[in-house]
Amino acid sequence: MRRSLRVRIGYALRAGMALLAARWRFMDAQQITSFVVSTHQVFSTMLSLTVTAGKPYTCCAVPKFENEVSGIIGMSGDMQGMVVLSFPTSTAKNVIRAFTGMDMEPLSPDFADAVGELVNMISGAAKAKFEGKNVSISCPSVVIGKGHKVAQPSDAVCITIPFDCPAGQFSVEIAIKSAKAAANPTSQHPSSAKAA
């Protein structure tokens, strides 16, 4: 990774994630950084796009853009929860064009397939960096619809990492926790997608 990118990632993340990790014990800063690095890897390797990570924020904050296309992956094992890759439609179309070399409409099955493969690669590459953790990922699901909201598990802290790239803005939402933290939940709710 180029030094300038490392500096940009470090600047954006240190301030936000150290605070978030200190306040909530479920995720550590290294795990969040793993998603930033894996997102950069996937976009640069498969799409030839350079991404810039912004300062992460909790998912309860007002989002910086409306989610219209979301790829969702579940995590299980030593870490449990979910990862959501979300785009506005315009960004998603640009990203999928860079990924597949073709223009696709969001209602095309191939469009959803491509979004699912992106979140699959990002999650897989990130979990490989969870040292000493045995984590499995699910097959991806994709939600397409204006203004939808992907509800996260209520007992996990959700952090949004905003990204910018030449294709537009997008985000990676992470709501994961260690299995130990999950062993004594007060309540567990499956995630669901809702129209706003």
Place this chain on the structure above:
Amino acid sequence: MKVMLVDDSKTMRTIQRNILMQLGFKEIEEACDGLDALSKVGPFAPELLLVDWNMPNMDGITFVKTYRAQGGRSPILMVTTEAEKTRVVEAIRAGVNNYVVKPFTPDSLSQRINETLTRAKAA
């Protein structure tokens, strides 16, 4: 040479197909999961297989074990997001010959394909 692509993502199969065609492979069959692949390996008789790990219905490791148990001897290149060392070891024990972690560049996949075929010829 006959190559079979086993991946539940059509996008990924298309990317791999394009790379294989650039390398000169023309006979390419696709399967969307392990079960689909098992139904096709007999009639198609692939000489190289590129197999994903996480797939619905039957995952790649189960497919590889079943294919080997049924006497399938063609070289298998696993192409997956599973990058942990423990997973690589598990795949090799199951009968995988070589391993590529997604995301990959066309060059890195091409290199692993050639490496896999060279090793298979030498064996």
